[in-house]
Amino acid sequence: MRTPIMLLIIILFTILSGCSAKKSLPNEELPSNSNEVHPKEVSLSSFEIEQIMKLASNGMVIDSPFSIFESSIQQVKSSWGEPDQIDEVAGGSYATYKERNTVFGFNQYGEIYDVRSYNKNLQELKMEKIKHELGQPKDIRENNQESIYVYEMKNKTELKFIFSNDLKSVDHISIYNPGRFETKQYTLDIKGNSNQLSVKAWESMKNWREEIKQFSVEHPSVYVNGPNKKMVALTFDDGPDEKITPAIINILNDYNVKGNFFFLGSNVKLHPEVVKQAFESGHLVLSHSFNHVELSKLGKSEVEKEVKRAGEEIQSVIGKMPAILRTPYGDTNDQVVNVSKEQGYSIVLWSIDTLDWSQKDATNIVKNVVDNVRNGDIILMHSDSDKMETEKALPLMIESLEKMNFEIVELETLLNIKAYQ
Known part of the structure; x- marks a missing residue:
């Protein structure tokens, strides 16, 4: 017969054993910070x-x-x-x-x-x-x-x-x-007119505009315009030169507006001081190839050389390799896109052509922008030596856009892509 003392000891031992035993929980009840459970076990x-x-x-x-x-x-x-x-x-x-x-x-x-x-x-x-x-x-x-x-x-x-x-x-x-x-489907029609184009040239341009618009929809690394936000970008091709490009840089600086310069590698070699001026003023220095040739008519190795030489020439001046390319004439195909991507470039074209290279008239240049501007437009101009009317039009254009409450930004901001590699 067990004594009361023995029964008491047994009861106490049982209680203590139960208290010290580790409770077993299903996995989902274990605390998330448990070191004993791998996430895949939960x-x-x-x-x-x-x-x-x-x-x-x-x-x-x-x-x-x-x-x-x-x-x-x-x-x-x-x-x-x-x-x-x-x-x-x-x-x-x-x-x-x-x-x-x-x-x-x-x-x-x-x-x-x-x-x-x-x-x-x-x-x-x-x-x-x-x-x-x-x-x-x-x-x-x-x-x-x-x-x-x-x-x-x-x-x-x-x-x-x-x-x-x-x-x-x-x-x-x-x-x-x-x-x-x-x-992504916010893709704008390309606008801009000139009274100096022949019927044949105008038809050819309209066809290209439709084709490149569709091409950009199918190729995410090719941009015709930015998003549906009240922002636009001013872009300038074919420079630098010793007169017009510096004048455009000064105008942009006076208005505290950032521009985007698509420079030819061959011209960068001739006017490195102008390239440096643009870069140090906070404008984007981007690539327009080396020799301004139709890239779609070249073999792959030639396209590679055109893009590579231009980038290296720019890098030698500003210390950075550009990451945005504008193909000469907007001439772009699958091979050009693939080569550009391999070398770290997005391709940026335009949605408003001021036609400053055709109808060289400040009034028409400004009209092409003011009459057509929409959210996200990328505006094409040029900054080579015969673009005096572009220089004259630029202050009027900036003032008009600001009155319409458009924010003028660089392409890195508009498109949310890298300007430099």
């Missing part, structure tokens, strides 16, 4: 689905702090470095960061419109689970390889669960902002 419960929805409402997905409402691919690169790869699709580009399980879709202005997470935990989510927690999706899109469940969020953004048809589980999720994607 199952996706209702709580995690709620977290996915909460992040999505702010334009984000798991693993990424970047938003489809306000982030840019430049911000991603500044924080995460260069992506493993960039793939172009019609209307946009996609940057892949493999180690971070994240892909960003961005438009031609660098604005992020799609963020995708490939976090392996997502594979635990099944179709039935998603529908049970979130209800019936707004839309289900299917193809041979996958099914996409689309849930509409605020501001008409979409949260998408992409299911593998083989596994019937989530492959990845996407938060998508169609408003930012459609910004």
